[in-house]
Amino acid sequence: MAEPHSPTARTRVVREPERGVYDRAAAYQILDEGFICHVGFVMDNQPFVIPTGYGRSGDNLYIHGSAASRMLRNLDQGIAACVTVTLLDGLVLARSIFNHSMNYRSVVVLGTAVAVEDSAEKLQALRALSEHIVPGRWDQARQPNERELRATLVMRLPITEFSAKVRLGPPIDSEEDYSFPIWAGVVPLQMVTGLPINDPKLDPKTPVPSYVRDYSRTAAR
Amino acid sequence: MAEPHSPTARTRVVREPERGVYDRAAAYQILDEGFICHVGFVMDNQPFVIPTGYGRSGDNLYIHGSAASRMLRNLDQGIAACVTVTLLDGLVLARSIFNHSMNYRSVVVLGTAVAVEDSAEKLQALRALSEHIVPGRWDQARQPNERELRATLVMRLPITEFSAKVRLGPPIDSEEDYSFPIWAGVVPLQMVTGLPINDPKLDPKTPVPSYVRDYSRTAAR
Numbered sequence A, B: 001m002a003e004p005h006s007p008t009a010r011t012r013v014v015r016e017p018e019r020g021v022y023d024r025a026a027a028y029q030i031l032d033e034g035f036i037c038h039v040g041f042v043m044d045n046q047p048f049v050i051p052t053g054y055g056r057s058g059d060n061l062y063i064h065g066s067a068a069s070r071m072l073r074n075l076d077q078g079i080a081a082c083v084t085v086t087l088l089d090g091l092v093l094a095r096s097i098f099n100h101s102m103n104y105r106s107v108v109v110l111g112t113a114v115a116v117e118d119s120a121e122k123l124q125a126l127r128a129l130s131e132h133i134v135p136g137r138w139d140q141a142r143q144p145n146e147r148e149l150r151a152t153l154v155m156r157l158p159i160t161e162f163s164a165k166v167r168l169g170p171p172i173d174s175e176e177d178y179s180f181p182i183w184a185g186v187v188p189l190q191m192v193t194g195l196p197i198n199d200p201k202l203d204p205k206t207p208v209p210s211y212v213r214d215y216s217r218t219a220a221r
Helices: A024-033 A070-075 A119-133 A146-151 B024-033 B070-076 B119-133 B146-151
Strands: A036-043 A046-053 A055-057 A060-066 A080-093 A101-112 A152-158 A161-167 A185-193 B036-043 B046-053 B055-057 B060-066 B080-093 B101-112 B152-158 B161-167 B185-193
Touching: A024 A055, A024 A080, A024 A101, A024 A161, A036 A060, A036 B036, A036 B046, A036 B080, A046 A060, A046 A119, A046 B036, A046 B080, A046 B101, A055 A119, A060 A119, A080 B036, A080 B046, A101 A152, A101 A185, A101 B046, A119 A146, A119 A152, A146 A152, B024 B055, B024 B080, B024 B101, B024 B161, B036 B060, B046 B060, B046 B119, B055 B119, B060 B119, B101 B152, B119 B146, B119 B152, B146 B152
Parallel strands: none
Antiparallel strands: A036 A046, A036 A080, A055 A060, A060 A152, A080 A101, A080 A185, A101 A161, A185 B185, B036 B046, B036 B080, B055 B060, B060 B152, B080 B101, B080 B185, B101 B161
């Protein structure tokens, strides 16, 4: 996972090149922390950007959906796709409006997504999707049956052509602005979980499992 | 802002049509709560999806960036774009893996973004972008000078062709799964701010302004 990775002309970070990250382990850490991705694809010359869940297994990204979904039916035709995952870490308040920014970590993966036909890989991909969001859930829940597997389209996008971009730290103002009499700094942002809400149809005696009670997305960071 | 809005064939929600929201006020509430959007555009038949800040002023979305940025130079040519804003509200744990889901609110805007040439509109758009992220900051910070305005490209995307999609509430399981002996419900997710971090170059006697100290994105909900 730590081999060097060369950006292509399409994935090289052009603006603020110091923010470009091309190392696979760093990109995977971002991918593994995100909840959703934004999938880009083209239909009739119109780009579409759709949010959806995803999972990573080795060097592949998996997305899934109904076999009837417009997005996935379209990807099934083998057209080019772009999958972007963005984590927002903070608002960066500079002295000048011009130098305001955000702290973030993002990964862009370009490629062609193909439908997974092999049923073993399909099941493994759905497990990766599930464990990506709630580790521990797959083994406890009622797993997909044959009918559900047929109704689910799973697409594989190899993580081959990708780049990551990271901005962190305090604002960077122009030298002449540091004397401007205003507070400057960072307002950290974090996605946090609230207390689990029982399904109203749940027997209230059912215990909340530890992987839900102690759920913490960022504990591993 | 509350006029009826008819989806086009491109923005009508096909999957889970009950989640489709076409009312402008509801879409604007989602747009106003998000921090970043994901912009989709096409270069050489390859879709790209790039995260960036945005602002809304009336029925227009504005994004901005360096006049040299690859994304914005490309949009400047007048090609089709898609801007998507997604708010993630919770993880939905059903009895079956198949019925797991997420609670979210998202808006997709399709159209052609054009560069803002008029300097008054440009300044107003930058103000909208700034106030969108940190209300109150624009009037306090050092505002853009002529050189910075020239170095900034602002693009306008009219909010004409759009749709929103909302999923909320508990999991929906198949009838036969409700007896499956497992906890089911929702793990709420929320983006929260941490304590402001002073720029190390800041005079530590500088007070934290109230719009930072009391910053709350979701207080208005």
